[in-house]
Amino acid sequence: MPLASSILLTDMYQLTMLQGYFDRQMEESAVFELFIRSLPEQRGFLLAAGLEQALNYLEHLRVTPEELEWLAASGRFSSEFLDHLGQLRFTGDVYAIPEGTVFFPPEPILRVVAPLPQAQLVESRLVNLIHFQTMIASKAARAALAARGKGLIDFGFRRAHGAEAGVLAARAAYLGGLAGSATVAAGQAFGIPIYGTMAHSFIQAHDDEIEAFEHFAHAQPNNVILLIHTYDTEAAAEKVASLAGRLQQEGITIQGVRIDSGDLGDHARKVRRILDERGLPAVRILASGNLDEFAIEALVTDGAPIDDFAIGTRLVTSIDAPYLDCVYKLQEYAGRPRRKRSEGKATWPGRKQIYRRFGTDGRMLADILTVDDDPQEGEALLRPYVLGGKRVDPPPSLESLRQQAAAQLACLPEPLRQLRVHQPYPVTIAAALQQLAQEVDRQTA
Amino acid sequence: MPLASSILLTDMYQLTMLQGYFDRQMEESAVFELFIRSLPEQRGFLLAAGLEQALNYLEHLRVTPEELEWLAASGRFSSEFLDHLGQLRFTGDVYAIPEGTVFFPPEPILRVVAPLPQAQLVESRLVNLIHFQTMIASKAARAALAARGKGLIDFGFRRAHGAEAGVLAARAAYLGGLAGSATVAAGQAFGIPIYGTMAHSFIQAHDDEIEAFEHFAHAQPNNVILLIHTYDTEAAAEKVASLAGRLQQEGITIQGVRIDSGDLGDHARKVRRILDERGLPAVRILASGNLDEFAIEALVTDGAPIDDFAIGTRLVTSIDAPYLDCVYKLQEYAGRPRRKRSEGKATWPGRKQIYRRFGTDGRMLADILTVDDDPQEGEALLRPYVLGGKRVDPPPSLESLRQQAAAQLACLPEPLRQLRVHQPYPVTIAAALQQLAQEVDRQTA
Numbered sequence: 001m002p003l004a005s006s007i008l009l010t011d012m013y014q015l016t017m018l019q020g021y022f023d024r025q026m027e028e029s030a031v032f033e034l035f036i037r038s039l040p041e042q043r044g045f046l047l048a049a050g051l052e053q054a055l056n057y058l059e060h061l062r063v064t065p066e067e068l069e070w071l072a073a074s075g076r077f078s079s080e081f082l083d084h085l086g087q088l089r090f091t092g093d094v095y096a097i098p099e100g101t102v103f104f105p106p107e108p109i110l111r112v113v114a115p116l117p118q119a120q121l122v123e124s125r126l127v128n129l130i131h132f133q134t135m136i137a138s139k140a141a142r143a144a145l146a147a148r149g150k151g152l153i154d155f156g157f158r159r160a161h162g163a164e165a166g167v168l169a170a171r172a173a174y175l176g177g178l179a180g181s182a183t184v185a186a187g188q189a190f191g192i193p194i195y196g197t198m199a200h201s202f203i204q205a206h207d208d209e210i211e212a213f214e215h216f217a218h219a220q221p222n223n224v225i226l227l228i229h230t231y232d233t234e235a236a237a238e239k240v241a242s243l244a245g246r247l248q249q250e251g252i253t254i255q256g257v258r259i260d261s262g263d264l265g266d267h268a269r270k271v272r273r274i275l276d277e278r279g280l281p282a283v284r285i286l287a288s289g290n291l292d293e294f295a296i297e298a299l300v301t302d303g304a305p306i307d308d309f310a311i312g313t314r315l316v317t318s319i320d321a322p323y324l325d326c327v328y329k330l331q332e333y334a335g336r337p338r339r340k341r342s343e344g345k346a347t348w349p350g351r352k353q354i355y356r357r358f359g360t361d362g363r364m365l366a367d368i369l370t371v372d373d374d375p376q377e378g379e380a381l382l383r384p385y386v387l388g389g390k391r392v393d394p395p396p397s398l399e400s401l402r403q404q405a406a407a408q409l410a411c412l413p414e415p416l417r418q419l420r421v422h423q424p425y426p427v428t429i430a431a432a433l434q435q436l437a438q439e440v441d442r443q444t445a
Numbered sequence: 446m447p448l449a450s451s452i453l454l455t456d457m458y459q460l461t462m463l464q465g466y467f468d469r470q471m472e473e474s475a476v477f478e479l480f481i482r483s484l485p486e487q488r489g490f491l492l493a494a495g496l497e498q499a500l501n502y503l504e505h506l507r508v509t510p511e512e513l514e515w516l517a518a519s520g521r522f523s524s525e526f527l528d529h530l531g532q533l534r535f536t537g538d539v540y541a542i543p544e545g546t547v548f549f550p551p552e553p554i555l556r557v558v559a560p561l562p563q564a565q566l567v568e569s570r571l572v573n574l575i576h577f578q579t580m581i582a583s584k585a586a587r588a589a590l591a592a593r594g595k596g597l598i599d600f601g602f603r604r605a606h607g608a609e610a611g612v613l614a615a616r617a618a619y620l621g622g623l624a625g626s627a628t629v630a631a632g633q634a635f636g637i638p639i640y641g642t643m644a645h646s647f648i649q650a651h652d653d654e655i656e657a658f659e660h661f662a663h664a665q666p667n668n669v670i671l672l673i674h675t676y677d678t679e680a681a682a683e684k685v686a687s688l689a690g691r692l693q694q695e696g697i698t699i700q701g702v703r704i705d706s707g708d709l710g711d712h713a714r715k716v717r718r719i720l721d722e723r724g725l726p727a728v729r730i731l732a733s734g735n736l737d738e739f740a741i742e743a744l745v746t747d748g749a750p751i752d753d754f755a756i757g758t759r760l761v762t763s764i765d766a767p768y769l770d771c772v773y774k775l776q777e778y779a780g781r782p783r784r785k786r787s788e789g790k791a792t793w794p795g796r797k798q799i800y801r802r803f804g805t806d807g808r809m810l811a812d813i814l815t816v817d818d819d820p821q822e823g824e825a826l827l828r829p830y831v832l833g834g835k836r837v838d839p840p841p842s843l844e845s846l847r848q849q850a851a852a853q854l855a856c857l858p859e860p861l862r863q864l865r866v867h868q869p870y871p872v873t874i875a876a877a878l879q880q881l882a883q884e885v886d887r888q889t890a
Contacts, residue, residue: 011627030650070632125608161607164606184456198458199568202462318767330645
């Protein structure tokens with residue numbers, strides 16, 4: 001599934017402003033930065049994701065003849081401007097922190113340096129792409145921390161907000177630490193491992209539960225995970241146990257059972273006992289149904305014998321924080337730093353860099369946010385991805401990004417690994433940046 | 446923007462079950478119904494939306510050679526099954542309540558009657574499409590009720606969950622009562638009225654605020670809505686007033702000003718006073734910034750002189766209810782009614798119909814949910830849309846659906862028009878349906 005890439009995936013004001021910039025030939029270099037203003041409640045960190053799709057969007061930025069025609073018919077734009085728009089390509093630079101990197105507000109995770117119209121036009125879709133995947137990867141990372149090594153699978157497609165959300169959620173969740181997804185299109189698009197079991201309807205379409213189990217095992221002999229929660233969970237576990245020997249003689253192994261309602265921990269214990277007593281200790285138990293990182297932590301802490309968790313709706317909608325306060329702001333135009341000063345929404349001006357310091361144990365200690373030409377001790381997080389409209393390096397594999405994310409989570413200070421974070425990670429604003437902000441204020445006062 | 450229509454936009458278990466159905470030639474007629482199990486907290490009603498995209502999906506359901514190749518390479522499916530899948534088309538019937546109709550859990554809003562594999566395969570995407578638009582239309586309807594006739598515009602694209610979410614949210618919100626959207630692609634796709642103003646960056650890219658205003662007015666002479674909140678709102682309103690006369694001489698009228706942070710009601714009052722004193726009573730005030738139906742109601746009730754509201758993130762993410770408990774369940778197979786009985790998730794079996802009764806004042810009184818062949822007093826809500834794979838009627842216009850929605854909202858009982866609903870609307874389960882459920886339970890006990 002190729003992602004939608006139309007130039008019309010934007011807010012009308014971008015185009016009306018572009019007409020304005022065109023009229024006055026305001027085409028000097030602009031610097032915009034994308035950042036998140038604040039953390040959702042209880043959260044300790046965010047995990048960057050979505051950069052690959054954002055860069056792909058910039059690379060393919062162009063308006064089609066049909067789109068130009070539609071814009072012309074709207075009567076809002078001059079024909080000279082539309083001719084110009086027809087030629088527009090992204091020729092600028094992009095700096096960003098790598099996908100799978102832990103970050104904190106108000107650190108910029110993307111910087112676009114390009115002629116003003118280009119940098120302006122792309123705002124809506126860049127935020128749309130990076131905001132969503134960052135939100136999901138951050139949520140997935142929490143589930144991965146809570147699961148303490150147990151398997152985690154994304155089952156969320158149907159309640160994701162549309163097809164693109166479903167497919168990109170699968171990508172972001174995999175990047176953030178899940179083992180895979182049920183969303184087939186995400187397997188095709190990104191090579192994510194795809195998992196599938198059966199639904200209640202499969203059982204109900206048969207007259208008999210055990211007949212349905214046997215039939216499914218024959219149809220999917222290498223993927224026998226049986227849903228035992230349609231009628232009576234423990235009775236179904238007994239049926240699975242009786243069936244196992246028969247299937248074994250045919251060379252088919254039952255790999256797992258799935259429960260998805262009621263008290264999951266209680267059912268898992270009873271089912272585990274039944275399976276163990278019947279000589280089936282290798283049959284795994286997969287639990288699903290309204291799960292999120294909090295429910296998983298409770299089940300894991302409680303020692304519930306669940307091997308794998310499927311998480312859906314609450315992951316792909318990021319239920320406790322269905323949006324992040326993500327913005328893309330002008331920081332510099334024509335060589336002069338700019339700053340928004342609206343009430344409660346003031347921003348740090350200029351091009352910025354983040355430096356991260358680590359302790360001797362390899363754990364993250366503190367970040368410093370400063371202007372771009374103010375080197376500090378520590379690791380600089382923003383690096384060039386696109387220069388003069390061209391990708392600097394070939395796209396990294398999703399596997400390598402996933403490993404990057406896991407390595408980052410391993411470096412989190414212990415208090416940030418908790419699901420409820422009380423003590424924020426220290427992000428210091430360097431003196432040079434504070435000074436620049438004061439200068440800008442003086443100039444625009 | 447054509448919607449993604451890949452057959453791989455589904456959960457893997459649909460395909461593994463289809464292999465199972467294929468092996469046993471389980472192709473008899475199945476009846477699935479789509480419904481929402483319960484209302485989100487405080488909500489009194491839902492508004493159906495998304496049917497048009499769902500029907501379009503069914504009409505174009507087919508697998509491409511590339512997709513077949515990818516499925517074959519996965520090694521999970523027999524080649525006979527994949528050949529069969531390559532021929533699959535939707536040949537069944539669809540009954541539904543019209544988009545823009547008010548409904549209540551657990552009323553089915555869509556019924557699919559088709560050979561089991563077809564009806565099963567489409568579950569994930571049907572839910573994905575109808576769930577999202579229904580959620581957004583329902584949220585938009587609340588904003589429309591709260592706005593009491595004031596203008597409402599969708600500004601949510603950037604924080605919608607991906608591009609499809611942004612575009613479909615604009616459609617659903619327009620259907621639910623908004624006046625239009627800022628999302629350009631939604632204008633192209635659905636003919637929705639598109640609105641656009643300017644961003645802070647436009648102001649900041651200029652050295653002077655008034656210069657930016659004048660410049661924008663020249664670039665968009667028929668659409669002069671000026672953002673007055675970049676530095677000092679009231680000072681900017683004075684600048685607008687000074688500029689207005691000058692522009693008037695050039696034949697350009699300032700249509701409105703936009704404020705988007707701080708105390709919106711307080712700023713609106715001060716700005717209104719400035720504009721009125723300077724002889725500009727016709728200049729409209731548009732407010733935006735973290736708005737939802739509750740904030741709008743508070744501002745309207747308080748008499749804030751705001752003419753139009755833009756709502757974004759909180760609308761398109763349905764912030765208070767980012768998902769609905771929407772499911773698609775097998776109700777009948779091969780002529781026999783079926784019922785899921787899992788704990789807390791039991792469903793009403795068989796094909797059903799909803800009858801709605803109205804009072805003499807035209808307001809809705811009560812609904813009765815019953816089996817399909819049990820006529821009741823009142824209006825039957827489910828009607829045929831597709832028979833034998835063919836659309837019964839040409840697609841209705843979005844305008845007509847929007848009018849339908851407005852007419853429905855006008856028929857809501859008064860207590861349901863409040864933002865916080867305490868008394869649920871009565872939905873009665875008819876005796877015939879209760880009896881059928883008991884029979885099914887006896888048979889599968």
